[in-house]
Amino acid sequence: xxxxxxxxxxxxxxxxxxxxxxxxxxxxxxxxxxxxxxxxxxxxxxxxxxxxxxxxxxxxxxxxxxxxxxxxxxxxxxxxxxxxxxxxxxxxxxxxxxxxxxxxxxxxxxxxxxxxxxx
Numbered sequence: 874x875x876x877x878x879x880x881x882x883x884x885x886x887x888x889x890x891x892x893x894x895x896x897x898x899x900x901x902x903x904x905x906x907x908x909x910x911x912x913x914x915x916x917x918x919x920x921x922x923x924x925x926x927x928x929x930x931x932x933x934x935x936x937x938x939x940x941x942x943x944x945x946x947x948x949x950x951x952x953x954x955x956x957x958x959x960x961x962x963x964x965x966x967x968x969x970x971x972x973x974x975x976x977x978x979x980x981x982x983x984x985x986x987x988x989x990x991x992x
Contacts, residue, residue, distance in 0.1 A: 876936060878975060887974055893932035896943055896981075899969035903961045905953035910946040910986035940979035943970075948987045959983040 875886040909931030933944040
């Protein structure tokens with residue numbers, strides 16, 4: 874379901890996949906993030922690291938009458954403080970979505986699927 878934004882000139886409909894792409898790109902700029910993980914769960918006990926073309930599979934957009942909620946499924950780098958990485962990602966995604974499309978996000982939930990040694 875596209876998200877509807879109203880301004881002085883009319884109405885803008887932004888698709889969930891567009892928002893997911895922007896959120897995934899913003900998250901990937903953060904230090905300590907190895908990559909996005911599939912939100913469909915684990916395969917053989919390991920999180921599947923998604924390539925650049927599939928970042929949207931690691932992002933889920935939800936909307937209700939109270940606002941917009943974004944869930945990010947990530948893989949963090951070994952040796953980094955997970956809470957700091959998550960807070961940096963949350964701040965970056967919120968800022969970029971507000972700056973790029975003017976979308977006020979209520980929550981950005983981070984789900985750490987795995988910890989890996991970055992190469």
